Amino acid sequence: MVFSKEESLVYDLKLSSVGPGKTSGSDVVHELSSMDLAMKLHYVRGVYFFSSQAVEGLTIHYIKETMFTWFNEYYYTCGRFRRSDSGRPFIKCNDCGARFIEARCDLTIDEWLEMKDWSSLQKFVSQQVIGPELSFSPPVLLQITYFKCGGVAFGFSWAHVLGDAFSAIDCINRWGQIMALHQPNSPSPSTKLEEFENPHGVAKDPLSLKQVDPVGDHWIPLNGSNMETYSFKITPTQITNLRMKVMGSFFESLCAIIWQCIAKVRQAANGSEPKTVTICKRDTNKHKSGELSNSLKISTVKAELSVLEANPKKLANLLAEEATDETAQIEEAVEKDQGVSDFIVYGANLTFLDWQETDLYGLEFQGHKPQFVSYTIQGVGDKGAVIVLPGPNDVGNGGVGEEGRLVTLILPEGEVLGIQSELKKNGLLLEVELE
Missing domain, CATH: 3.30.559.10 (Chloramphenicol acetyltransferase-like domain)
Structure with a gap:
């Protein structure tokens, strides 16, 4: 049609x-x-x-x-x-x-x-x-x-x-x-404006945070590129094959392959490859159920080797073992001027977001779970972002398990076709996803 x-x-x-x-x-x-x-x-x-x-x-x-x-x-x-x-x-x-x-x-x-x-x-x-x-x-x-x-x-x-x-x-x-008639617990309102201290002796600026030109009261970053969104599903069989190929945890193995795919496309286009990437995961020590907060653990990994030529296992190991937590540095950087400046995290570097533990299919209408759920981000910087979500079959246990995944790429226009080709070569993109 x-x-x-x-x-x-x-x-x-x-x-x-x-x-x-x-x-x-x-x-x-x-x-x-x-x-x-x-x-x-x-x-x-x-x-x-x-x-x-x-x-x-x-x-x-x-x-x-x-x-x-x-x-x-x-x-x-x-x-x-x-x-x-x-x-x-x-x-x-x-x-x-x-x-x-x-x-x-x-x-x-x-x-x-x-x-x-x-x-x-x-x-x-x-x-x-x-x-x-x-x-x-x-x-x-x-x-x-x-x-x-x-x-x-x-x-x-x-x-x-x-x-x-x-x-x-x-x-x-x-x-x-x-x-479904569950009773809510009302929070206690706050009526006091807190005083935020201006930190002294701030460590070096975090690599995961990029200060952008002032946006005033219109809260959206101005990118040099138009961003394009593309999603694809990964089956349980593909997950097993990927783990066997890279010999690492699924998230780091997947990110290693995608990192290399994006590096190939960008190297061919402008002669450079992304050496520094950001990883965003849930901080289980800070996140409390029922409370709204930005409680992510934000880390960076800097590759000293060629991403193009590296063994994916080596890249996966870097992502798993060499990530530097920059969360505290980000908080300090924001408070340098009492939270007035404007920043981005997603897309400041190529950013990998692990949302696998979200209860993505937890919203029910009259006892029915959704047929399909998709989430994405607006306001991603030019370096792009990759989101890993529970797949549409993960409906019984909050998206945790081996049922499949949904991967969403948010990248500059013109990169997606080349990356699709690289993903296909690596067995991550099935023919049905290209139809």
Whole structure:
């Protein structure tokens, strides 16, 4: 099936707002940590596809009613950004609400999934960013798109300044629990603006953090390249073969191969290869279930050898054994000027994100799990990013196991075709993914 105008596939957009069912009080604020501010130019975007059985009898009235309860628990995600006298951003918890979007699509859910046009997923989730007017910019936007013949796509747009992808997914899964009549626990509001100390004697600047030109109140980095998104699935058999080939853990083995594939394409294009990469993983010592935070462990690896000529096993070993944790350095760098400067982490170097432990298929509608879930990031720098997610068969144990993976590449335009060819040579890209 061929469509001349993709934009016409999703239409009839209706906008409204939804927020907490009870007020959070007067003069309530939410302070942003150093890591929150390091991530403020990044956005997490998720799309869930649910069958017609999952949404049968599910009305907008009921959806919003359950969201009132949900946002009682996460009330500050419905606030708006302000700046203190020093220029440091914070959230004014004024209950302005999340943006709620309703739309329609002229395709069936199966027709859309069969298109395999990954870039088109953005039609199902808002691409709005914070600014240029902070007081009118919601950090959370929700979109429900109705397919022809039943089924919906549910889009979830999340400002990374609120918390990392693990927090975002825990948050949206909590809504699913509330829809299933689980009772929420309301957090205690904060009404005091904290004083953040300006650190002295800061160590060398972290390689994983890049300061960008000031963006003011329009929170999106200006890239030298347009970025393209491409996703592919990895089967359990491919996972086994990769482990046997590289003789390392799956994540590091996969990243080693992709690192080398990207190096080949960039070496051919401009004579350089990415020597330094960033690794972002969940910090299990900091992350607490039910709490929103940017609690990632952010590390860098610098290769002294040729990435092109290296044995993938050597690269995997570098990623596993030689990574330098820069999280504390990032926090110190952000606080040099009280959190006023603008930075990026994703794409400052080629960045590998391990999201395998997210409960990606944890959001349920009326006891039904989604048919397919995809997450990506907006605001990635020119060096690109690679996200490793649970695959669509990982629906029984929070995405942990050997069922398969979904890999999303966010790279400068013009690189994807060459990298597809390299991935195919390495057995990571099946013919069906190229159709």
